[in-house]
Amino acid sequence: xxxxxxxxxxxxxxxxxxxxxxxxxxxxxxxxxxxxxxxxxxxxxxxxxxxxxxxxxxxxxxxxxxxxxxxxxxxxxxxxxxxxxxxxxxxxxxxxxxxxxxxxxxxxxxxxxxxxxxxxxxxxxxxxxxxxxxxxxxxxxxxxxxxxxxxxxxxxxxxxxxxxxxxxxxxxxxxxxxxxxxxxxxxxxxxxxxxxxxxxxxxxxxxxxxxxxxxxxxxxxxxxxxxxxxxxxxxxxxxxxxxxxxxxxxxxxxxxxxxxxxxxxxxxxxxxxxxxxxxxxxxxxxxxxxxxxxxxxxxxxxxxxxxxxxxxxxxxxxxxxxxxxxxxxxxxxxxxxxxxxxxxxxxxxxxxxxxxxxxxxxxxxxxxxxxxxxxxxxxxxxxxxxxxxxxxxxxxxxxxxxxxxxxxxxxxxxxxxxxxxxxxxxxxxxxxxxxxxxxxxxxxxxxxxxxxxxxxxxxxxxxxxxxxxxxxxxxxxxxxxxxxxxxxxxxxxxxx
Amino acid sequence: xxxxxxxxxxxxxxxxxxxxxxxxxxxxxxxxxxxxxxxxxxxxxxxxxxxxxxxxxxxxxxxxxxxxxxxxxxxxxxxxxxxxxxxxxxxxxxx
Amino acid sequence: xxxxxxxxxxxxxxxxxxxxxxxxxxxxxxxxxxxxxxxxxxxxxxxxxxxxxxxxxxxxxxxxxxxxxxxxxxxxxxxxxxxxxxxxxxxxxxxxxxxxxxxxxxxxxxxxxxxxxxxxxxxxxxxxxxxxx
Numbered sequence: 056x057x058x059x060x061x062x063x064x065x066x067x068x069x070x071x072x073x074x075x076x077x078x079x080x081x082x083x084x085x086x087x088x089x090x091x092x093x094x095x096x097x098x099x100x101x102x103x104x105x106x107x108x109x110x111x112x113x114x115x116x117x118x119x120x121x122x123x124x125x126x127x128x129x130x131x132x133x134x135x136x137x138x139x140x141x142x143x144x145x146x147x148x149x150x151x152x153x154x155x156x157x158x159x160x161x162x163x164x165x166x167x168x169x170x171x172x173x174x175x176x177x178x179x180x181x182x183x184x185x186x187x188x189x190x191x192x193x194x195x196x197x198x199x200x201x202x203x204x205x206x207x208x209x210x211x212x213x214x215x216x217x218x219x220x221x222x223x224x225x226x227x228x229x230x231x232x233x234x235x236x237x238x239x240x241x242x243x244x245x246x247x248x249x250x251x252x253x254x255x256x257x258x259x260x261x262x263x264x265x266x267x268x269x270x271x272x273x274x275x276x277x278x279x280x281x282x283x284x285x286x287x288x289x290x291x292x293x294x295x296x297x298x299x300x301x302x303x304x305x306x307x308x309x310x311x312x313x314x315x316x317x318x319x320x321x322x323x324x325x326x327x328x329x330x331x332x333x334x335x336x337x338x339x340x341x342x343x344x345x346x347x348x349x350x351x352x353x354x355x356x357x358x359x360x361x362x363x364x365x366x367x368x369x370x371x372x373x374x375x376x377x378x379x380x381x382x383x384x385x386x387x388x389x390x391x392x393x394x395x396x397x398x399x400x401x402x403x404x405x406x407x408x409x410x411x412x413x414x415x416x417x418x419x420x421x422x423x424x425x426x427x428x429x430x431x432x433x434x435x436x437x438x439x440x441x442x443x444x445x446x447x448x449x450x451x452x453x454x455x456x457x458x459x460x461x462x463x464x465x466x467x468x469x470x471x472x473x474x475x476x477x478x479x480x481x482x483x484x485x486x487x488x489x490x491x492x493x494x495x496x497x498x499x500x501x502x503x504x505x506x507x508x509x510x511x512x513x514x515x516x517x518x519x520x521x522x523x524x525x526x527x528x529x530x531x532x533x534x535x536x537x538x539x540x541x542x543x544x545x546x547x548x549x550x551x
Numbered sequence: 552x553x554x555x556x557x558x559x560x561x562x563x564x565x566x567x568x569x570x571x572x573x574x575x576x577x578x579x580x581x582x583x584x585x586x587x588x589x590x591x592x593x594x595x596x597x598x599x600x601x602x603x604x605x606x607x608x609x610x611x612x613x614x615x616x617x618x619x620x621x622x623x624x625x626x627x628x629x630x631x632x633x634x635x636x637x638x639x640x641x642x643x644x645x646x
Numbered sequence: 647x648x649x650x651x652x653x654x655x656x657x658x659x660x661x662x663x664x665x666x667x668x669x670x671x672x673x674x675x676x677x678x679x680x681x682x683x684x685x686x687x688x689x690x691x692x693x694x695x696x697x698x699x700x701x702x703x704x705x706x707x708x709x710x711x712x713x714x715x716x717x718x719x720x721x722x723x724x725x726x727x728x729x730x731x732x733x734x735x736x737x738x739x740x741x742x743x744x745x746x747x748x749x750x751x752x753x754x755x756x757x758x759x760x761x762x763x764x765x766x767x768x769x770x771x772x773x774x775x776x777x778x779x
Contacts (some may be wrong), residue, residue, distance in 0.1 A: 076630065118616045127616045167634040193624065194620060203751065214754040215759075225687075229687060233694075243585070253587075260573045261573045268566065563668060564665040568657075578701055584727060584729075585722075593707060604709075609732040625739060635753075
């Protein structure tokens with residue numbers, strides 16, 4: 056069983072998606088437990104995979120026992136296994152908290168919703184674990200199609216936002232396919248390990264250069280890197296709450312994983328850094344993303360839309376780490392994949408709980424919420440501190456590595472942008488915290504007895520995931536050193 | 552907006568066409584794509600898979616996992632269409 | 647330059663087709679035209695891939711008289727390359743699925759806004775919500 060764990064991670068949600076579709080007709084209430092079972096089993100398999108990778112090194116799993124490059128192969132190294140565990144854990148927490156929102160908003164579509172939910176998770180896991188370029192395209196399309204459908208069933212502006220996302224996402228996937236095609240024409244192979252052996256002889260070729268350009272643009276479209284991020288705020292604002300808490304932490308991080316895989320493993324780091332200045336371009340795009348994401352987030356009055364712009368900013372952090380391309384920068388980027396998934400998960404879960412209880416999301420409408428939902432807002436404060444970057448929350452450690460990496464590479468302006476963005480994040484989140492926690496001064500005569508508001512906390516199936524996410528933020532902050540030394544240190548490619 | 556779109560399209564086309572300079576000619580039997588991986592498929596398909604149609608043996612045997620992904624894509628698209636479009640009768644009466 | 651175009655004319659034709667589809671996707675305002683643009687773009691990519699599979703003098707990759715007549719030497723150079731065809735079978739399926747989901751979303755948009763022109767939809771939405779960036 057342990058030997059088959061790489062493929063079980065992907066195949067279990069796939070089979071269960073089909074089973075939900077069959078059994079849901081019989082009893083609707085059974086969809087939620089089946090979903091949780093599927094994702095928990097997948098999470099266990101991913102933990103087993105990570106354990107195997109840590110103890111014995113890279114796993115090569117051949118599908119159908121055909122040796123690569125004639126068959127498809129799953130190559131699981133430290134980077135892969137790490138992102139697999141993150142994706143399955145975040146999906147599990149998002150799935151646990153989805154029950155009440157689905158009952159309230161999407162009741163008659165429960166069967167189909169959970170089926171597409173599991174297919175979305177399958178898509179993400181399949182993208183992360185594979186070692187074959189065309190297989191990645193197939194699973195990228197599974198994830199994308201599920202994403203378009205999940206976003207389109209949201210509130211009022213959702214179908215148009217989903218259509219916009221569809222156009223941009225299809226352009227991104229088609230550019231990726233064009234890149235695979237150009238590489239295939241000139242090398243004849245589709246396997247990532249094989250390509251990394253053949254390509255160094257062809258670095259002077261124009262075909263390879265154009266293929267690299269198309270890969271980067273396509274993945275940037277999927278990852279919502281500035282200035283190709285225009286689909287993201289609308290799509291994640293109008294999506295239903297369980298959907299945005301699944302998609303927002305994960306889609307962008309999986310895109311960042313694809314970028315790291317292509318830039319540093321398929322093409323050697325020498326190509327991406329010195330032969331063409333791809334990393335320099337990425338650093339400036341990332342700087343723009345961090346700055347403009349924070350500035351636009353300041354201008355919003357809707358809490359969820361503000362979080363979507365903060366997500367644009369966070370994608371900028373990860374891309375800055377990739378662009379710096381030294382040891383500290385990449386450590387910061389990979390650590391930030393973990394940290395940002397949990398931060399965004401916690402923030403979007405909190406907004407989902409607030410939407411469920413009060414039905415509105417304006418920042419000015421958050422009066423007295425700290426009395427109604429104390430635990431939820433406590434987790435919000437913890438997540439806000441993490442986005443700002445205050446120890447011992449996890450956000451501080453990844454920012455620290457990123458700043459160290461920027462100083463190592465003599466990029467002073469991006470280091471300054473990182474510090475400036477912390478300041479902007481303080482302003483952004485303090486606006487929300489002020490509206491939520493500090494009450495207006497209504498005079499002292501009998502004010503306190505009038506403003507007694509009962510605790511009307513989020514339901515338990517939403518509260519427990521929120522608390523787990525908040526605890527995770529603190530826990531991963533404390534354990535950052537151990538995570539870096541055990542996993543991330545081996546996940547970074549060696550720079551010649 | 553239209554000018555920006557036209558400009559983007561022309562730039563993309565020029566980049567793509569620039570990349571075709573180093574590509575193998577059309578129908579070249581010595582192109583890298585025809586030499587590296589695919590000869591083994593054609594030569595060994597009878598003894599390894601007993602299927603005369605090489606495309607079928609590739610689709611179902613050597614790269615069967617991609618075919619599983621492809622059927623999953625169809626399944627996803629079908630359920631997505633139901634998820635997006637389905638209206639129950641009583642909701643339509645309430646509208 | 648001329649012999650460049652002549653020897654590689656298949657790639658150039660498909661690039662022109664791709665760019666027509668790409669322009670329709672991003673330059674047109676009607677949603678149906680955008681979807682048709684997606685279709686043209688993806689079809690051109692599929693044709694581009696398939697055109698790399700041909701070999702001069704090669705025939706279809708189906709091995710005749712395979713069973714029962716004793717093994718005769720199978721030369722790879724007399725059959726065209728089957729791998730791009732297989733990849734493009736999957737890509738065609740993906741294209742049709744994307745078309746299906748796009749049309750379903752478009753039906754949902756039409757039910758709500760009663761129009762399929764992008765500027766009219768943005769007009770209707772301007773009176774309800776946030777700035778469109």
